[in-house]
Amino acid sequence: MRNRSNPVYVGLIVLGLCLSTQVRADSKSEFAGIYAIYKRGDYSKAIESLHRLSATQISVNERATVSYWLGLCQSRLQNYPQAIAEFRNTQEAKASFEDLDYELGQALYASQDLKGAREVFVRSAFRGYKPGASHYYAGFISQTLNDYHSAMVSYEKIAGLPSDLDKVKQLARFQYAEVQLAQIEGLKIEPSARKSKIREKVIPSFRAAADLDPQSEVAGQAYARIGQIQKQMGLEIPRMHNGVPISEVPWYLKFNEDVKYDSNVTSEANDAVVQVTDKASAIAKTGAFGKYEYIYGKRWAVAPEMDLQHIHHLNQTEPTVFQNDAFSVTAAVRSRNEHFLGKRPGAFLVEFEFNQYWKDVLQAHSLDFYSRHYNLIVGERAKLFAAGSSTLLVNVKLYENTDAGQNATNPGLSFTQNFQLARAMGLRTGLSVDYNRARDVTNDKLNYKLSGTINIPDVFKSVDASAGMDFTFVDTRTQKATRGVEKLIAPSASVTWNASNQIYASLSYLWTKNVSLDTATYAYTKSIFGLGAGYRF
Amino acid sequence: MNTGWALSGWALSALILSSSPTFAAEKVGTAVISRGKVVVKTAQGSSALKAGSPVHEGDYLMTGPDGALKVILTDQSELSLGPDTTVRAERGAKAESPAAISVIKGQFRAKVLKDLLKANDKGSRLRMTIRTKSATMGVRGTDFSVIFNGENQVTSLVTFEGGVAMVKNEEDRPPTSFDAVADLLKSDQAVVVTEGNFSTANPASDQTTVPTKISPAQFEALKASSLTAPTAGVVPPLAGAPFKSFNLLPPGVDPKSFVGTGTSLTNALERVVSSEELKNAVKDRVPSDEFGGGKNPPPEGFYDASTGKSAPPAGGFLDLRTGIYVPPPPGSAFDPNTGVYVASGTVGGFDPKSGAYVPPKGSELDPIRGFVPSKDAKPGDALPPPLPAIPGAPRAPGMPEGPGRDGMKPPPMPGGPLDEQPRYPVSDPYCPNCGAPLPPPPVNNGSSTNLNVRITVF
Numbered sequence: 001m002r003n004r005s006n007p008v009y010v011g012l013i014v015l016g017l018c019l020s021t022q023v024r025a026d027s028k029s030e031f032a033g034i035y036a037i038y039k040r041g042d043y044s045k046a047i048e049s050l051h052r053l054s055a056t057q058i059s060v061n062e063r064a065t066v067s068y069w070l071g072l073c074q075s076r077l078q079n080y081p082q083a084i085a086e087f088r089n090t091q092e093a094k095a096s097f098e099d100l101d102y103e104l105g106q107a108l109y110a111s112q113d114l115k116g117a118r119e120v121f122v123r124s125a126f127r128g129y130k131p132g133a134s135h136y137y138a139g140f141i142s143q144t145l146n147d148y149h150s151a152m153v154s155y156e157k158i159a160g161l162p163s164d165l166d167k168v169k170q171l172a173r174f175q176y177a178e179v180q181l182a183q184i185e186g187l188k189i190e191p192s193a194r195k196s197k198i199r200e201k202v203i204p205s206f207r208a209a210a211d212l213d214p215q216s217e218v219a220g221q222a223y224a225r226i227g228q229i230q231k232q233m234g235l236e237i238p239r240m241h242n243g244v245p246i247s248e249v250p251w252y253l254k255f256n257e258d259v260k261y262d263s264n265v266t267s268e269a270n271d272a273v274v275q276v277t278d279k280a281s282a283i284a285k286t287g288a289f290g291k292y293e294y295i296y297g298k299r300w301a302v303a304p305e306m307d308l309q310h311i312h313h314l315n316q317t318e319p320t321v322f323q324n325d326a327f328s329v330t331a332a333v334r335s336r337n338e339h340f341l342g343k344r345p346g347a348f349l350v351e352f353e354f355n356q357y358w359k360d361v362l363q364a365h366s367l368d369f370y371s372r373h374y375n376l377i378v379g380e381r382a383k384l385f386a387a388g389s390s391t392l393l394v395n396v397k398l399y400e401n402t403d404a405g406q407n408a409t410n411p412g413l414s415f416t417q418n419f420q421l422a423r424a425m426g427l428r429t430g431l432s433v434d435y436n437r438a439r440d441v442t443n444d445k446l447n448y449k450l451s452g453t454i455n456i457p458d459v460f461k462s463v464d465a466s467a468g469m470d471f472t473f474v475d476t477r478t479q480k481a482t483r484g485v486e487k488l489i490a491p492s493a494s495v496t497w498n499a500s501n502q503i504y505a506s507l508s509y510l511w512t513k514n515v516s517l518d519t520a521t522y523a524y525t526k527s528i529f530g531l532g533a534g535y536r537f
Numbered sequence: 538m539n540t541g542w543a544l545s546g547w548a549l550s551a552l553i554l555s556s557s558p559t560f561a562a563e564k565v566g567t568a569v570i571s572r573g574k575v576v577v578k579t580a581q582g583s584s585a586l587k588a589g590s591p592v593h594e595g596d597y598l599m600t601g602p603d604g605a606l607k608v609i610l611t612d613q614s615e616l617s618l619g620p621d622t623t624v625r626a627e628r629g630a631k632a633e634s635p636a637a638i639s640v641i642k643g644q645f646r647a648k649v650l651k652d653l654l655k656a657n658d659k660g661s662r663l664r665m666t667i668r669t670k671s672a673t674m675g676v677r678g679t680d681f682s683v684i685f686n687g688e689n690q691v692t693s694l695v696t697f698e699g700g701v702a703m704v705k706n707e708e709d710r711p712p713t714s715f716d717a718v719a720d721l722l723k724s725d726q727a728v729v730v731t732e733g734n735f736s737t738a739n740p741a742s743d744q745t746t747v748p749t750k751i752s753p754a755q756f757e758a759l760k761a762s763s764l765t766a767p768t769a770g771v772v773p774p775l776a777g778a779p780f781k782s783f784n785l786l787p788p789g790v791d792p793k794s795f796v797g798t799g800t801s802l803t804n805a806l807e808r809v810v811s812s813e814e815l816k817n818a819v820k821d822r823v824p825s826d827e828f829g830g831g832k833n834p835p836p837e838g839f840y841d842a843s844t845g846k847s848a849p850p851a852g853g854f855l856d857l858r859t860g861i862y863v864p865p866p867p868g869s870a871f872d873p874n875t876g877v878y879v880a881s882g883t884v885g886g887f888d889p890k891s892g893a894y895v896p897p898k899g900s901e902l903d904p905i906r907g908f909v910p911s912k913d914a915k916p917g918d919a920l921p922p923p924l925p926a927i928p929g930a931p932r933a934p935g936m937p938e939g940p941g942r943d944g945m946k947p948p949p950m951p952g953g954p955l956d957e958q959p960r961y962p963v964s965d966p967y968c969p970n971c972g973a974p975l976p977p978p979p980v981n982n983g984s985s986t987n988l989n990v991r992i993t994v995f
Binding site: 028031032033035036038039040041042043044045061062065068069072075076077078095097098099100102103106109110111112130132133136137140167168171218221 | 733752753754756757758783784785787789790791794795797798799800801802805806808809810814815817818819870872874875877879881882889
């Protein structure tokens with residue numbers, strides 16, 4: 001073995017170290033120089049310089065950086081096969097660049113290696129680099145490859161990302177609708193069933209995409225797409241001359257059966273005299289409703305309708321409870337003249353209602369005639385604001401009761417304002433006042449009502465929800481000294497599961513508190529739990 | 538319109554003016570390179586111009602389709618003429634006024650030495666003025682190219698170093714003296730085209746476009762090339778085998794949010810070179826902000842209806858033959874490194890040696906009609922998106938914004954893997970992020986013989 005302390009060897013080692021330092025210093029200056037070339041966009045020259053640099057002695061890490069950098073330059077020059085090769089080299093060097101998968105994915109996508117690109121984008125999203133864009137690429141590639149399930153999975157993942165990716169979210173929602181459309185178009189089903197699916201799934205999906213940012217260009221495209229699909233599929237909505245849509249089916253028929261539990265049965269609100277029983281009962285309500293709408297010259301709509309309700313209290317032992325068993329028939333003709341109010345659509349409303357009510361007033365387990373009313377309603381519905389329609393109604397109701405003292409002439413005024421909110425939610429607010437001018441002045445009442453209901457469609461899949469709050473102030477007029485101004489508060493909530501287009505089931509809760517000076521007779525609190533089901537034709 | 542050796546009405550008028558008895562044929566420079574067909578036309582007649590021959594005030598210098606000429610002016614400025622070019626040397630540089638060149642057609646490149654510029658900088662900073670039928674330019678800096686196409690009357694200017702002031706000629710009141718030129722170039726309508734940028738003047742628009750970055754890669758290639766090189770004027774087919782590719786981005790996405798940030802590269806380099814060294818390297822080699830630099834318009838382009846100012850999307854290609862700017866088409870990726878869009882291959886590319894724009898296979902760029910099928914076009918060869926009537930205009934004035942626009946096209950269904958990538962659905966092929974354009978105003982087809990610029994010797 002040679003003596004390592006030999007001055008010749010020491011000199012060689014020192015020389016080697018110096019050369020190594022020199023190479024190191026050269027490569028540093030080379031890197032800086034190439035960076036300047038790269039920054040001014042001269043990618044061809046940068047590639048030349050990088051190739052020259054990689055031919056010198058540089059470290060493994062530096063070589064990986066050179067490969068990655070070459071990939072970037074080639075990609076910017078749209079030399080995608082070369083870019084892919086360089087990015088692959090970088091991968092093989094086990095170098096860590098957070099955007100390597102993304103850059104490789106883009107180059108693979110551009111060079112039409114779609115499956116390879118999708119795999120890389122999924123990995124990029126998993127590693128958290130540009131998750132919105134990475135998922136979108138993966139979704140779009142799957143869509144292009146007709147792999148609709150994977151496309152939907154990718155687009156759905158975007159929906160759960162932070163709100164700073166709203167633009168991508170809207171695009172993903174738009175493409176989700178396109179995938180749904182492609183899926184339905186590929187189904188071997190009857191044309192009518194296809195139409196129905198497109199109307200129920202695809203159109204709402206495009207609307208949902210538009211709702212994410214109604215002012216965006218994508219929203220404009222979504223609206224345009226809806227119009228195009230509707231035209232293509234014969235789904236265009238017929239409209240009145242002022243643009244208000246006409247129902248595709250002119251008739252509507254519904255049967256419903258509700259079972260409720262009322263913790264404190266009171267007489268129906270239609271009665272001039274409210275009677276509180278302080279007794280609980282389950283109640284079965286069976287109903288049927290039907291109407292048919294005739295359209296004349298796209299200006300007039302006339303709709304006769306009929307509503308039947310049967311109310312049966314299961315508590316048949318307590319007379320004050322089962323005396324509220326009833327059968328009600330309401331027949332109405334509702335007509336409207338569609339016109340323009342300024343540049344917006346409006347409708348002049350003329351309606352007539354007739355109601356007859358049978359009730360077990362004799363507490364004899366039989367239904368006898370109890371009351372009837374005639375109601376004439378005139379009003380105007382207009383779209384005063386872009387937010388939703390407004391309706392002003394004036395009505396006069398003539399009420400007849402077996403107790404002649406309750407007979408009344410009942411004029412009223414109401415204003416309803418609808419608000420169309422995001423995600424197809426709707427808020428309906430109302431203010432009404434009516435005066436119950438009874439033959440027996442002790443039954444006179446002046447009612448003020450303030451109400452609000454919010455409807456939220458598709459809270460879950462096919463489940464709609466609604467919540468409401470009513471405030472009623474009743475000026476008891478001649479009884480004011482004993483009853484005062486009664487205040488009724490009634491919050492409510494319900495959810496409806498639409499099992500199909502026809503069948504639905506609902507769950508509801510209503511809490512009511514009436515505040516009256518006459519606490520013994522008129523003040524009460526009650527809860528009503530309801531379970532219902534119905535069939536709509 | 539015949540643009541060969543026949544002079545336009547404008548040029549003939551200029552010739553008449555120049556042959557007046559008061560014209561003094563003073564030597565303004567010397568030809569140092571003359572290749573192919575190069576002719577000098579004087580009041581006395583035409584003759585071949587050889588290397589070493591003098592060039593005089595009022596001389597028309599003409600190159601044929603294979604010709605190239607380089608002249609050293611008396612102030613040591615270099616003037617290079619590309620193929621099929623005609624210019625008139627109006628005067629050489631003097632202490633009190635700059636050299637003046639009129640471009641009848643074609644392309645030329647000029648370099649003015651920096652030290653000379655400083656030495657002669659008395660009062661006015663202008664060292665050379667260039668006039669075409671549609672624009673007037675004043676040179677402050679050192680290296681630039683001007684293209685004037687006689688057919689479409691488009692003047693385009695690209696600056697390689699320093700800055701060049703440019704203004705659209707007023708049709709009724711063209712500058713008739715150096716002072717008028719200087720005043721015009723100081724007006725609000727004038728723009729200063731700095732390094733890496735281009736501007737264009739078109740008879741159909743009132744103003745020159747706001748200076749915009751062309752493709753940095755093409756810019757570097759143009760800068761390194763020479764008009765007198767043997768390959769100048771030869772437009773080779775795009776290099777490489779035909780490669781069918783998608784645009785880098787799926788249609789309709791925001792290019793800026795889908796682009797890779799490139800921060801990984803900076804991070805990796807900072808492990809080798811300090812961030813300070815990187816900053817210094819860039820400071821030394823990246824174009825400075827002198828001459829209004831750093832005020833580039835948004836890379837998407839813009840149009841200001843109140844001022845009439847416009848800029849096309851940045852990152853496109855400049856065609857030296859027609860003077861037309863080919864902007865990055867919809868779906869082009871954004872390059873955060875250079876701050877411009879990377880024009881996708883659907884609009885062609887450029888020759889890395891000469892920097893010449895190369896149209897995509899099966900098409901060619903006509904000065905009037907834009908993209909047209911080339912002679913060797915095959916069935917199925919797709920033409921690039923049509924060009925705007927005002928070359929370089931980003932969008933037509935009054936373009937509506939927002940949803941619910943009439944005539945808006947629906948987004949595309951994705952094509953099959955081997956299909957050509959569908960283009961971005963909405964609309965304006967000249968603005969990757971813009972909506973549907975209105976029809977642009979008609980182009981002046983250049984058939985008019987009205988004189989927009991009077992040739993005056995001063």
